[in-house]
Amino acid sequence: MSANLSAFFYLISGILFILALRGLSSPETSRQGNYFGIAGMVISIIVTFLSVGNFGPGFIYVLIFLILGGSVGAFIAFKIPMTAMPELVAGFHSLVGLAAVFVAISAFLNPEAFSLGFIGNIKLASLIEMSLGAAIGAITFSGSIIAFLKLRGIMSGAPITFKGQHFINLILGLAIIFLIFYLCRSQASNIFWLLVTISFIVGVLLIIPIGGADMPVVISMLNSYSGWAAAGIGFTLENTALIITGALVGSSGAILSYIMCKGMNRSFFNVILGGWGANEQSGSSESKEQKPVKNGNADDAAFLMKNASSVIIVPGYGMAVAQAQHALREMVDALKKNGVKVSYAIHPVAGRMPGHMNVLLAEANVPYDEVFELEEINNDFANCDVAYVIGANDVTNPIAKTDPQSPIYGMPILDVEKSKSVLFVKRSLSPGYAGIDNDLFYRDNTLMLFADAKKMTEEIVKSL
Amino acid sequence: MEIDPFIFRLSIFILSIFIGYYVVWSVTPSLHTPLMSVTNAISSVIIVGAIIAALAETNSNIFETSNIFGFLAIILAAVNIFGGFLVTQRMLQMYKKKKK
Numbered sequence: 121m122s123a124n125l126s127a128f129f130y131l132i133s134g135i136l137f138i139l140a141l142r143g144l145s146s147p148e149t150s151r152q153g154n155y156f157g158i159a160g161m162v163i164s165i166i167v168t169f170l171s172v173g174n175f176g177p178g179f180i181y182v183l184i185f186l187i188l189g190g191s192v193g194a195f196i197a198f199k200i201p202m203t204a205m206p207e208l209v210a211g212f213h214s215l216v217g218l219a220a221v222f223v224a225i226s227a228f229l230n231p232e233a234f235s236l237g238f239i240g241n242i243k244l245a246s247l248i249e250m251s252l253g254a255a256i257g258a259i260t261f262s263g264s265i266i267a268f269l270k271l272r273g274i275m276s277g278a279p280i281t282f283k284g285q286h287f288i289n290l291i292l293g294l295a296i297i298f299l300i301f302y303l304c305r306s307q308a309s310n311i312f313w314l315l316v317t318i319s320f321i322v323g324v325l326l327i328i329p330i331g332g333a334d335m336p337v338v339i340s341m342l343n344s345y346s347g348w349a350a351a352g353i354g355f356t357l358e359n360t361a362l363i364i365t366g367a368l369v370g371s372s373g374a375i376l377s378y379i380m381c382k383g384m385n386r387s388f389f390n391v392i393l394g395g396w397g398a399n400e401q402s403g404s405s406e407s408k409e410q411k412p413v414k415n416g417n418a419d420d421a422a423f424l425m426k427n428a429s430s431v432i433i434v435p436g437y438g439m440a441v442a443q444a445q446h447a448l449r450e451m452v453d454a455l456k457k458n459g460v461k462v463s464y465a466i467h468p469v470a471g472r473m474p475g476h477m478n479v480l481l482a483e484a485n486v487p488y489d490e491v492f493e494l495e496e497i498n499n500d501f502a503n504c505d506v507a508y509v510i511g512a513n514d515v516t517n518p519i520a521k522t523d524p525q526s527p528i529y530g531m532p533i534l535d536v537e538k539s540k541s542v543l544f545v546k547r548s549l550s551p552g553y554a555g556i557d558n559d560l561f562y563r564d565n566t567l568m569l570f571a572d573a574k575k576m577t578e579e580i581v582k583s584l
Numbered sequence: 585m586e587i588d589p590f591i592f593r594l595s596i597f598i599l600s601i602f603i604g605y606y607v608v609w610s611v612t613p614s615l616h617t618p619l620m621s622v623t624n625a626i627s628s629v630i631i632v633g634a635i636i637a638a639l640a641e642t643n644s645n646i647f648e649t650s651n652i653f654g655f656l657a658i659i660l661a662a663v664n665i666f667g668g669f670l671v672t673q674r675m676l677q678m679y680k681k682k683k684k
Contacts, residue, residue, distance in 0.1 A: 144619050154673055172636055186662045189663045205617055205675075209621055215663055216661070226654045229653070364596065369604075372623050473616075475617035478613075488679050493614075
């Protein structure tokens with residue numbers, strides 16, 4: 121297949137990938153969009169086979185490995201529970217990163233195959249592109265592994281900080297730039313390996329200081345990195361499909377990071393530098409423990425909600441941990457039978473990744489037109505009888521509006537306090553991730569339901 | 585004077601960033617998780633590079649070091665392609681409208 125013809129097909133693939141993302145603008149068109157994406161991928165792979173034109177024994181091996189990897193992927197995709205989506209995405213990012221590193225290594229070892237020059241004499245531009253691709257890929261890989269371990273709970277979600285951390289990161293970052301520069305002059309392979317190794321270390325150091333609840337930003341950021349790594353390789357291979365895809369994924373991840381940061385009213389650098397609330401707040405919370413709270417049980421909650429005319433549900437990460445989405449849906453069904461109007465309010469950073477709550481509710485068959493974003497629903501709290509907060513905390517804390525000293529000051533919150541009464545399902549009075557006490561717990565119109573989110577919701581269903 | 589082909593690729597890259605910017609802003613927030621999984625799947629088009637690397641002819645030996653890295657990259661990318669698209673499909677199937 122001629123180079124021009126295959127370039128044309130790669131362009132078609134790129135366009136199909138754009139349409140795949142475009143489809144996600146509404147749930148109706150999204151499924152079709154996914155098919156466009158699959159078509160783009162199939163075209164890319166077939167065109168590559170035809171343009172390489174090598175159907176010897178190597179081709180058989182390629183097919184075997186393709187099917188091997190594909191079946192592992194398919195198996196994971198069907199088996200994974202929806203609550204594990206964040207760590208799955210983090211894990212997948214790490215694979216893209218590592219694949220980029222491997223392709224870059226291969227191109228470095230055998231530049232002739234990619235027509236990039238010869239060993240020891242690789243074209244300057246190609247060398248820069250492949251070392252950038254390898255470095256970003258390596259950072260994506262090791263960073264995603266750390267994110268995966270934190271999300272999976274294998275590693276503590278608490279930020280890991282040490283003295284001089286930012287300084288070390290800065291030195292290593294400069295070292296990467298210096299090594300790329302030096303590599304271009306010397307073409308030495310040990311410099312290349314050193315570059316890859318340092319990039320792996322940077323990835324780890326970059327993610328360990330970032331705490332559990334900041335994971336939405338981290339995942340989006342790594343998403344973006346995996347895109348830039350792909351684009352770097354795309355430039356090396358002079359492949360349009362890869363360049364377009366890299367740019368799309370890179371900007372997509374960047375936008376998601378921005379949306380997540382805005383949802384917390386924090387700057388990107390503030391999140392990346394990490395360690396939020398870990399040290400500042402730890403000592404001050406003891407004095408507040410004594411304030412009285414109203415403690416309720418499932419019957420009280422059922423009674424309140426049954427007699428309400430409208431209820432707004434505010435889910436958070438606690439709902440995901442307890443896998444309470446199905447029980448929640450049953451509760452809502454029972455309420456609807458009693459003529460109660462129910463809707464769901466989702467904070468942008470609820471959960472551990474962008475859109476986490478929406479997927480869980482969709483899994484429990486909650487129709488998406490009952491689920492609302494913060495701006496859409498926030499005015500409705502004032503007219504609502506009961507707010508049912510299940511596993512959320514910081515995103516409802518009114519201190520974000522009143523106390524400029526608070527670390528979450530200025531963060532947009534759901535105006536839960538405006539509703540006539542608030543039900544808080546929580547395991548204990550402990551403060552949320554930000555380490556701040558929630559004033560809402562002690563208000564007269566708040567009823568605390570101390571229990572596991574799923575158990576409490578099931579009990580409410582029973583007494584309804 | 586001839587224009588370096590690199591400039592063309594750079595133009596495609598920059599224009600694609602703009603397309604990405606506008607397309608992604610129009611994605612509804614409730615589909616942000618499928619957005620991440622589908623972007624993950626499409627970025628595995630890096631498999632193109634992996635295939636070229638794996639099939640490169642080196643001294644009639646198909647398992648030179650550079651080929652092996654290609655094969656490894658194929659496995660990783662294939663996990664992502666199948667896993668990414670299928671899990672996206674599975675998620676999108678769940679988004680349903682209220683029954684009227």
